[in-house]
Amino acid sequence: MPEGHAIHRLAAQLQDAFGGHKIESTSPQGRFNAQAVDGLEFGDARAWGKHLFIGFTPSAEIVHIHLGLYGRWTFTSEPDSPVVGQVRWRIVSDGTTADLRGPATCELLLPHEYDAVLSRLGPDPLRPDADAERAADRVLRSRAPIATLLMDQAVVSGPGNIFRAEVLFRQKIDPLTPGRDLSRAAWQRVWDDLVFLMAQGFDRGRIDTVRPEHEPEAMGRPPREDEHGGEVYVYRREGLPCLVCGSPVAASVLNGRNLFWCPHCQSA
């Protein structure tokens, strides 16, 4: 779920449900100071990378949420929905209830703290105001592997392990290539593809990266049975045949995260 496109969808969903409405705010679990925004008007929900921010009226405080690995929102229109399990934050307005469980972060920020969080985030391919040059400068000067840089939210904000694996496959780049060994044009193609893939992920609510000409049907192969909520080239396909060249997809661990790639299609 929680790569950047999913957070942008959540921001839109929260905005639809609560934007401009006075809300009831509680923390059934007790681990969030929900009372601070109880009874206020929900101002706006916005995303930057994997971070979600909610503003209120009249209040300068901003709720900052990061789902981490486990966090989820659930929505229901059932009135007086019972609290099940550990709910960090519940918002209710006009019969709509949104429950937040298991976030890595759910905290109130003052404006200067909000600015500080944003200042640590690189450009987000899903934001129209993204400063792509800032990411290019970081990548093209770094000795770190491009696979590491793509997961560094200070470099690019929003892509996670799936988009990383898939964009490197689509651009035929060896994941261990140092950032500074990429040409500016090659990095531009990576950025542009992230913009495309993540926007499509936002629209569809799932991650699909396989080009039509590589669909199994187009390749004269039987339909695949290894999808997990989206259709991809290499993510979690260790040992399975590459959809383009047929050689086995490789996997290893880099910076504590699983990395998937096709050694044949993505050779340096």
Added chain:
DNA sequence: CACTCATGTACAC
């Protein structure tokens, strides 16, 4: 039912 693993990040050493 017990156990592993995950689309993420921060912090300890």
Added chain:
DNA sequence: TGTACCTGAGTGG
């Protein structure tokens, strides 16, 4: 580099 966070899906017995 390892561990904590703390949830749910999947797997295997």
